[in-house]
């Protein structure tokens with residue numbers, strides 16, 4: 302029996318461990334918090350910080366293959382481990398995604414269109430960036446940003462003050478893309494073959510993913526085919542194997558790369574029940590050296606993220622036990638309004654049906 306090591310014990314680690322079990326593999330998981338969600342389902346765990354080199358090495362020693370769900374593992378620790386243990390995705394895709402300037406430069410150099418951007422490190426470079434890019438533009442911290450944290454949209458000179466409060470840390474200024482909608486793709490590459498999951502249309506609330514709708518209702522077949530083709534070509538050109546998610550802004554027929562993640566992606570949670578195989582299972586197949594399976598969409602699907610404020614509604618919906626309604630609660634010990642506490646997948650449902658039947662159940 303093989304063991305998969307997982308760096309990070311959040312909901313992604315939890316769902317990787319669940320799917321590893323389906324494939325008959327063991328899991329061992331490392332996380333700094335003693336009540337990490339994944340610890341409930343993995344076979345073994347290590348409580349340690351992500352920069353604890355000895356603990357990460359212990360995780361590697363106990364595993365046949367290691368993956369990460371946490372994106373900010375320091376390179377100086379991970380790189381030496383990739384040389385001695387089986388961490389098949391390596392450090393490179395993490396390195397390329399850990400910094401927004403590096404991430405966008407890499408995407409552009411490997412064939413993807415990115416919003417215009419400028420490097421910002423002080424007030425002078427901020428003003429220069431605004432002059433070059435023009436209004437409106439988006440200010441973001443370069444590292445450790447997620448779910449809209451450390452971001453400000455600058456529409457007028459009066460808004461500059463909002464970005465100034467973040468100055469002092471390295472930042473990026475981006476062209477504001479007046480997109481029609483956002484979309485994402487999740488791919489798994491075993492080195493020879495790439496399987497891609499059906500593309501979701503993503504709706505955000507306060508910078509956090511709220512809904513993922515599949516098939517993407519506003520995407521025509523030509524754009525869909527181009528998105529798949531350019532994403533797979535990008536993954537090949539970069540030499541990434543394992544799992545990769547890419548988020549795009551879609552404007553007319555144009556696709557703008559926004560960001561990528563070399564781990565299972567929130568927009569791919571719908572695949573657990575909405576597809577014949579899911580992002581976590583195919584990642585595990587890759588880690589275990591098993592042949593990948595091509596996913597098929599089972600039926601139109603809507604995934605709703607459950608944040609702290611939605612938790613009570615989600616618990617009531619879970620108790621109703623309706624067919625096609627799959628409630629996942631991650632078992633996090635502390636619930637906060639904007640914290641991801643779970644998700645619900647509605648299989649056999651369109652966006653219109655969701656709006657009519659379910660939207661009203663959640664806090665607006």
Ligand code: AMP
Nearest residue numbers: 416439447448449475476477478505508
């Ligand atoms: P991010 O953390 O970069 O994914 O940004 C969070 C959300 O902010 C995105 O999903 C978009 O809805 C919005 N956003 C970020 N960057 C831009 C941009 N350059 N133009 C328009 N909207 C953006």
